[in-house]
Amino acid sequence: MNDLRIDGPRLWDSLMELARIGATDKGGVKRLALTDLDRQGRDLVVGWARAEGLAITVDAIGNVFMRREGANPELPPVVTGSHIDTQPTGGKFDGNYGVLAGLEVVRTLNQHGVRTEAPIEVAFWTNEEGSRFVPVMMGSGVFCGAFSLETAYAARDVDGKSVGEELERIGYRGPQTPGDHPIGAYFETHIEQGPVLEDADNVIGVVPAVMGLSWYDCTVTGMEAHAGPTPMGLRRDALQVATTIMQETVAIANRYPPYGRGTVGMVQVFPNSRNVIPGQVKFSIDLRNVTDELLNTMHGEIEAFIERTRRETGLAIELERVSYYPPCPFHPDCVGAVRAATEKLGYSTMDVVSGAGHDAIYVARLAPAGMIFVPCKDGISHNEIEDAQPAHLEAGCNVLLHAMLERAGVAGGNTSASGNTPAAAEIVA
């Protein structure tokens, strides 16, 4: 069983074939959730699953579960998956890799006739990207009860079409109640969407957690005035005060390494005229870290800095928290299974905390979950030039295979990382 490996070229070919549906001129993919192209993609993947003998279940929000029965059907399945919808200027790998890696695991098990104790399932979740319909991570969010099916159904795109209508139209409004589907453990393979693995020249990222984030809108109000006639000492320049807060945002993140993040991404200056001292500046603040405690500390520091700046400058400064997602530590069993599989397979590895959201965050509310990252070129994702190396995708899929086998158990054998006696696989076909 330790020698079992997935078929890298087969995985790559499937990725390339799926990427043809919605392919863009620049080499990317535009396959928005619940469009005709999404249906074509879903049909292709479901067709491949059927060819492997998997049983298909669709729930009411369009999440699809493709099941390979286990020796013990009473056991909750070990599930892997991700999403196949893309950003408008998306790439070939974000999401799609996680789904097709799961399919490749199944193909490998079938090819080698490996029977698992627990069932194996490959899932894809509806509308992870949130590009056409908000909220993002819609399918997994409904599945775990983060928001209701009705809320999701009512979401409309810019043309006024609703999720409910579009699910019906493409034939993926299934009978199963979302969440009414046991999961024994959940794994998700994904391109890192960041530069850490590539920078450190490592192949596998073991993901102990997904960062939490705190989003703010900050507004500094001074006094608009002419740039020439107004002496420096009589100015109430909103931008100059805002720049100190922008710099402090980064300084705070740097004080809480290695996972502290601080970003000002959006800035609006009023009146935004070359020869007028800005009277008001609005900007976003994005703080992230890996534990509630660290994130709260960072929150306290930005608040304190703003209070001090308010006092020292006399300018009005508002700080409004507009979003908060708590950090999501993954389950030790799943993280351990990924780490053990990586070590067993001998890939270079490091821990990489996810800075972006994934369906695994929501699934983790219901079941033990873990993630596997592989490098992507220059850390670029959500872009048509998104790229990844076949060897890395193959490695991540091998880790997924062995982590799943460890959690599912091989019928008649024992591949547990904690087990001392790796057993031969039971050959069933």
Place this chain on the structure above:
Amino acid sequence: MNDLRIDGPRLWDSLMELARIGATDKGGVKRLALTDLDRQGRDLVVGWARAEGLAITVDAIGNVFMRREGANPELPPVVTGSHIDTQPTGGKFDGNYGVLAGLEVVRTLNQHGVRTEAPIEVAFWTNEEGSRFVPVMMGSGVFCGAFSLETAYAARDVDGKSVGEELERIGYRGPQTPGDHPIGAYFETHIEQGPVLEDADNVIGVVPAVMGLSWYDCTVTGMEAHAGPTPMGLRRDALQVATTIMQETVAIANRYPPYGRGTVGMVQVFPNSRNVIPGQVKFSIDLRNVTDELLNTMHGEIEAFIERTRRETGLAIELERVSYYPPCPFHPDCVGAVRAATEKLGYSTMDVVSGAGHDAIYVARLAPAGMIFVPCKDGISHNEIEDAQPAHLEAGCNVLLHAMLERAGVAGGNTSASGNTPAAAEIVA
């Protein structure tokens, strides 16, 4: 002659009457250059001038000169003036005060039968504001040869109407060649359009010079990346680097007091998304000071800072100078005449360098020129709430009267500030 004073209420009444043409609901004035309202305003002022016996000359760009003959018609006239066009959301005083203060000087001389040696003229210059047609300060600019009459005629508003057509239509395309009009000395009274006089509680600003300005576009290019997955150490955050340059802009101005000015008024962030590290930031830099030497020093410092920042951060930073107006020192004779008149009249006073452009800058290329500032409420101008106190407007007009008398000379008398024998005015009527 030293006891001669203008009639403050008469000046105020004329200001309020002119302000009715194009009056806005918020108490301001919208009387854009070469519109029907501009014609009505011009006709009103010219009518008042005719009633005082002044001779009217109009040049080909619509500048109007209203002449009160001197005892020696061969002497070049001592001219005062400004403009009567306004911003779209303009006030009652910007420009209009300078023209009507000149008219009030003439009325006072007529009322008291004072005959001057040199002729006195009141001028208003076409399209100072530049709101409808660019370039700004068009009439005085053509007059002094800063750009050609053809360039000015060809300027079009958003509806495609040209300056040449509109001048013809409103009947103010005159026969005189612009610039072909001698000026012995030029004075312009104006609200300060800044907060300096009000802040210091002074009534009269003696204006030794108009600041020069250097305008730049600065572009910082880093690398756009996701705010979550990208660790602080691997970022190339264009905004963070840009904020240091924004702060240095202000720091440079503070190093060259009292007239140094540094302003970043306009900022664009790309892609300007909350969870994306900015890949590029473009912003304006506005540096001003009162001498070429100081402005060049400031220019050198921003260039050096950017070079250092480029080296230290590795980010691409472009700095492009997009405009340069040299500082304009006013003529010692005219500045001296304003200072002497202010002291003689006993008004509280200080030097105030103009940070904004005025017709006097262009006129100064052809003739000795000087300006007189009076406070405006909160330093606000180019705004419908622009306001000024009647007592201040009266004081500025008295200073104008005595400065003009000093330069024009009283027929049969001597009011020169350098003269030791103030003489009685010759009463002519």
